[in-house]
Amino acid sequence: MGTALIYDEEMTKYKLLWVDPACKIEVPERLTVSHGALVRNGLTDRCICLPVREAVDAEILLVHSEEYLEAVKQTPHMTLEDLKEFTLQYGDVYFHPNIYHCAKLAVGSALQLVDSVLMGKVKNGMALVRPPGHHSMRSAANGFCVFNNVAIAAQYAKQKYGVKRILIVDWDIHHGQGVQYCFEDDPSVLYFSWHRYEHQKFWPNLKDSDYDIVGKGEGAGFNINVPWNKVGMENSDYLSVFCHVLLPIAYEFCPDLVLVCAGFDSAIGDLEGEMCATPDIFAHLTYLLMNLAEGKLCAVLEGGYNLTSLAQSVCQTVQTLLGDPLPPLTNLTGPCRSTLESLQCVRAAHRQHWSCLRHAVDLPTFEISTIRIKSSGEENKDEAEVWEEQKSPEEKIWPEPPKRVSPRVCSAVVLPDGVVCPDACERLSSSEDLGPHLLTLKKDFLKDADDSAVTALSRVFSLIDKMKNNEIRNGLALVGDAAMTMTCVVQHVAAEVDSRVFLVCVGNGNIPGHIIEDGKTLVVQISGEDTEEQGSKYYVPVCLKKGCTDTSGFAQAMFSLLLPLGYQHNPSLVLLVRMPGSGVCDIMWQQLTALLQSFAQGHTLVLLQEDDKACVGPTASILLGNPAPPLGQLPASLKEDAEAVERLRSRLQADWNLLLATGESTK
Numbered sequence: 287m288g289t290a291l292i293y294d295e296e297m298t299k300y301k302l303l304w305v306d307p308a309c310k311i312e313v314p315e316r317l318t319v320s321h322g323a324l325v326r327n328g329l330t331d332r333c334i335c336l337p338v339r340e341a342v343d344a345e346i347l348l349v350h351s352e353e354y355l356e357a358v359k360q361t362p363h364m365t366l367e368d369l370k371e372f373t374l375q376y377g378d379v380y381f382h383p384n385i386y387h388c389a390k391l392a393v394g395s396a397l398q399l400v401d402s403v404l405m406g407k408v409k410n411g412m413a414l415v416r417p418p419g420h421h422s423m424r425s426a427a428n429g430f431c432v433f434n435n436v437a438i439a440a441q442y443a444k445q446k447y448g449v450k451r452i453l454i455v456d457w458d459i460h461h462g463q464g465v466q467y468c469f470e471d472d473p474s475v476l477y478f479s480w481h482r483y484e485h486q487k488f489w490p491n492l493k494d495s496d497y498d499i500v501g502k503g504e505g506a507g508f509n510i511n512v513p514w515n516k517v518g519m520e521n522s523d524y525l526s527v528f529c530h531v532l533l534p535i536a537y538e539f540c541p542d543l544v545l546v547c548a549g550f551d552s553a554i555g556d557l558e559g560e561m562c563a564t565p566d567i568f569a570h571l572t573y574l575l576m577n578l579a580e581g582k583l584c585a586v587l588e589g590g591y592n593l594t595s596l597a598q599s600v601c602q603t604v605q606t607l608l609g610d611p612l613p614p615l616t617n618l619t620g621p622c623r624s625t626l627e628s629l630q631c632v633r634a635a636h637r638q639h640w641s642c643l644r645h646a647v648d649l650p651t652f653e654i655s656t657i658r659i660k661s662s663g664e665e666n667k668d669e670a671e672v673w674e675e676q677k678s679p680e681e682k683i684w685p686e687p688p689k690r691v692s693p694r695v696c697s698a699v700v701l702p703d704g705v706v707c708p709d710a711c712e713r714l715s716s717s718e719d720l721g722p723h724l725l726t727l728k729k730d731f732l733k734d735a736d737d738s739a740v741t742a743l744s745r746v747f748s749l750i751d752k753m754k755n756n757e758i759r760n761g762l763a764l765v766g767d768a769a770m771t772m773t774c775v776v777q778h779v780a781a782e783v784d785s786r787v788f789l790v791c792v793g794n795g796n797i798p799g800h801i802i803e804d805g806k807t808l809v810v811q812i813s814g815e816d817t818e819e820q821g822s823k824y825y826v827p828v829c830l831k832k833g834c835t836d837t838s839g840f841a842q843a844m845f846s847l848l849l850p851l852g853y854q855h856n857p858s859l860v861l862l863v864r865m866p867g868s869g870v871c872d873i874m875w876q877q878l879t880a881l882l883q884s885f886a887q888g889h890t891l892v893l894l895q896e897d898d899k900a901c902v903g904p905t906a907s908i909l910l911g912n913p914a915p916p917l918g919q920l921p922a923s924l925k926e927d928a929e930a931v932e933r934l935r936s937r938l939q940a941d942w943n944l945l946l947a948t949g950e951s952t953k
């Protein structure tokens with residue numbers, strides 16, 4: 287199934303007809319440069335382009351009042367003076383003879399997208415629309431918005447398809463108060479928004495946008511506000527909020543549909559947001575949401591006023607929806623203090639509503655500042671970088687997002703004879719001669735191994751070499767001895783100069799100490815074994831009371847440990863090993879396999895032991911880019927497990943700042 291793209295140039299045919307400094311940034315070119323960039327990058331050809339349609343009254347009335355709709359209906363016939371007069375009753379928005387038509391097309395586009403996803407015609411999609419929607423309220427236009435496109439889409443999905451739970455993620459830099467008001471007492475719609483706030487000093491200056499506004503009545507807990515009280519937030523800040531707030535709660539909520547208020551004024555260069563996150567961050571934010579709701583994700587454009595970063599961010603988002611490998615995120619320094627303050631406040635406010643936060647350690651609050659948490663070696667930022675930070679936003683410069691090339695082959699497999707190769711995978715059966723390094727390895731490691739083990743290892747090494755050359759994206763091997771193969775692989779890869787391995791080992795098994803000595807391999811082992819081993823900076827033993835069968839504990843370790851560590855380690859290869867008898871359930875295993883593709887441009891090597899042959903199919907499905915099935919609504923994890931994860935975090939966060947979620951200052 288493909289990715290839908292909905293766009294029509296009719297929505298460019300309205301603009302500001304008078305002087306209004308607050309509205310002059312909302313220009314038709316926002317749509318033309320976004321669509322133009324998609325065309326130029328060959329992305330429109332790869333999408334399923336769906337036609338727009340006008341929303342009908344009944345659809346608009348799902349959210350708005352009749353009197354408001356009737357009033358907006360009069361605007362096409364208004365004179366310029368009448369339009370100005372009409373506009374005065376609302377805030378930071380303008381009307382135009384054609385805006386009602388475009389607003390109906392914007393809603394209709396969102397509904398077309400929801401239809402195509404929920405009818406299973408496409409996997410996911412994006413609608414490029416204007417006017418935006420998330421500020422408009424039941425009886426009021428606001429903040430360039432006339433009808434609330436995404437709020438209507440959510441009500442439409444519930445009414446027409448009986449969707450039970452909908453997650454709305456609003457990564458626009460402004461608070462979508464219109465969406466919040468629409469669903470604040472509705473537990474079937476979880477609304478998440480981050481937004482520039484500066485302690486209510488930033489537009490729309492609402493107390494309702496603060497972290498302690500969590501929803502009302504039945505809806506308590508289903509509204510999450512993350513205020514940015516400082517500007518200059520970076521990729522690390524955005525990822526921290528996803529890892530420590532949004533993803534744990536979203537997985538617990540287990541939505542059937544994900545809608546994104548995709549505003550890109552939260553990207554670097556935008557004068558509204560004045561943030562510093564780069565366009566490629568949206569590739570990751572999109573991906574991290576794609577394993578919810580079995581990938582049913584509809585992104586609808588909201589804001590974004592720097593035409594360069596807007597176009598790049600839109601392309602990054604669509605490329606991820608299409609399944610392209612994710613770009614590496616470099617120099618993630620960890621969240622700034624102000625972000626930690628916000629994180630801690632939001633987690634505290636929601637602790638009573640979400641069991642994933644029940645055992646969250648919250649410390650006394652502390653003064654706000656954006657002093658960046660320095661991880662070791664960050665102290666002496668060179669002059670240029672410091673100067674860079676002090677430049678005013680409009681002069682911000684940032685590198686073009688890296689090219690994201692999909693290898694010719696997605697998944698290659700090494701399987702013993704007699705094991706069927708999963709559809710769409712390529713079997714590596716070349717019986718190439720044993721390379722010289724193998725003969726030495728045979729001497730060092732495999733001296734008493736039989737030839738089939740040596741042959742398998744030689745094929746695993748060629749999988750790795752093909753990943754290194756980007757000939758294949760990922761690989762899977764079913765081997766006789768997973769632990770031994772794992773050790774040889776780490777040894778083989780670590781020998782290369784700029785390689786970094788992220789080894790994720792599921793289940794019990796001994797990790798030889800020497801593989802973590804060089805600092806190039808970061809090991810996370812999730813098992814039920816209570817190793818007295820305290821671990822080190824590069825060896826993170828997560829032991830779950832009930833072992834890997836405990837989905838909640840496993841999920842918590844995945845979001846609050848694995849993701850932050852993986853992002854900060856920024857590996858060139860992910861090695862995922864399923865030890866025999868791990869007890870991990872297939873769906874959890876698939877979710878983990880999917881999430882790890884955030885790193886190393888998707889270069890994941892999965893090692894399974896022969897008696898786990900039944901996992902080959904489900905694992906291959908994820909490696910091929912299919913979404914992981916839902917885990918179901920997650921119960922609370924065991925207190926001991928949550929405390930164990932917290933202990934690990936507090937031990938490791940001095941070295942790995944992305945682990946920070948509360949206010950500890952690093953040493």
Ligand SMILES: CC(O)(O)CCCCCNCCCN
Pocket residue numbers: 307308309378418419420421429430458459460461489549551558588589590
């Ligand atoms: C969709 C959206 O959230 O991007 C709309 C933002 C409206 C901003 C109104 N204030 C503008 C002040 C101009 N400096």
Ligand SMILES: [Zn+2]
Pocket residue numbers: 458459460549551588589590
């Ligand atoms: Zn915005």
